Amino acid sequence: MIIIQFLEKPSERKLLLSWREPARCNYTEQLWTLRKAPNATTCALSGEKIRRGDHVYSPVGQPLNRSKCIRAEAVQLP
Template sequence: MTLSILEKLSASTISIRWSDPCLGHYESQIWGIGLSRADATCALSGQPIRRGDSIFRPRAYGSHVPINSNRMILASVVAGFFHDSSR
């Protein structure tokens, strides 16, 4: 799996490039902020995610639920990414 943050769109959304040989490819997928509903692993950093952590996840639109909808990125990792890239 390959994942990269393309851009911070707003305080609550980011644009992601996602590619996985089994799950497909998203060139510019919108992920929104929320709270984790379960323990997981951050798709970007590999850090543990605990239920209730602030995370980004792929947005669903109506009945279209992305194949990677169960993936998450810690919001703190995203904040660090944009803080580090502004130097």
């Protein structure tokens, strides 16, 4: 089970979050950026389908969770 905690939104296109995936990876402060999904996949937060070209947040760099995406519409921050 993946545990995601939103920490802050430093800009319109960036998110800082905590990502915990037992037995795989743990990132206490991971930067994610807004982009278009390169492939069809599933949102790590909502479980909804993501189509190629949808706006998603994904991790910056080459972390172990680099293939994961979060639908931009699923992010609800004050």
